[in-house]
Amino acid sequence: MRVLVLYQSRGGNTRIAAEAVAKAARDEGHTVTTKSVIEVQKSDIENADALFIGTWIQGFILFGVKPAGATLWVPALPSLQGKPVGIFCTYAFNPRGSLQALGELLTAKGAHIVGQRAFHRSSVGEGAQAYVRSVLEAVVTA
Ligand SMILES: Cc1cc2nc3c(=O)[nH]c(=O)nc-3n(C[C@H](O)[C@H](O)[C@H](O)COP(=O)(O)O)c2cc1C
Numbered sequence: 001m002r003v004l005v006l007y008q009s010r011g012g013n014t015r016i017a018a019e020a021v022a023k024a025a026r027d028e029g030h031t032v033t034t035k036s037v038i039e040v041q042k043s044d045i046e047n048a049d050a051l052f053i054g055t056w057i058q059g060f061i062l063f064g065v066k067p068a069g070a071t072l073w074v075p076a077l078p079s080l081q082g083k084p085v086g087i088f089c090t091y092a093f094n095p096r097g098s099l100q101a102l103g104e105l106l107t108a109k110g111a112h113i114v115g116q117r118a119f120h121r122s123s124v125g126e127g128a129q130a131y132v133r134s135v136l137e138a139v140v141t142a
Helices: 013-027 042-046 070-076 098-108 128-141
Strands: 002-008 031-036 050-060 063-067 084-091 112-120
Touching: 002 013, 013 031, 013 050, 013 084, 013 128, 050 098, 050 128, 063 098, 070 098, 084 098, 084 128, 098 112, 112 128
Parallel strands: 002 031, 002 050, 050 084, 084 112
Antiparallel strands: 050 063
């Protein structure tokens, strides 16, 4: 499969998580492209059979916790109509409802959410292989 990994990162943790996700997909034999949500083109998405989209979490630990900037950058993405998407985030304390919120925004762009994973910033990428495998298996059997 052709896999596209998109990330939104401020300090680099989510970019590292995206690279771990990309490596895991490559290790499964897939063709993988990694880009930030800023640089992605319509053709990148059209050419992908499956996507992973990840962000960092921003908030005040107990309240206002959300996928950083997602209400701005998700609507700016090209259409995700019919695309299977695994979502992920990196966080420091607790991602709370952030992955659900990200999933809802991406669903409004036409994405079909097939898996999710939160990576603590102290162990970014840990468990990426199992996460990627379960998402890509769900795509194949869909
Ligand atoms: C301004 C700011 C607010 C944050 N708020 C939260 C939060 O409410 N909950 C949480 O779990 N992590 C929070 N974090 C931690 C980040 O989500 C975490 O460090 C993440 O890995 C950063 O990703 P990045 O390096 O890709 O930007 C916050 C970080 C910053 C800079």
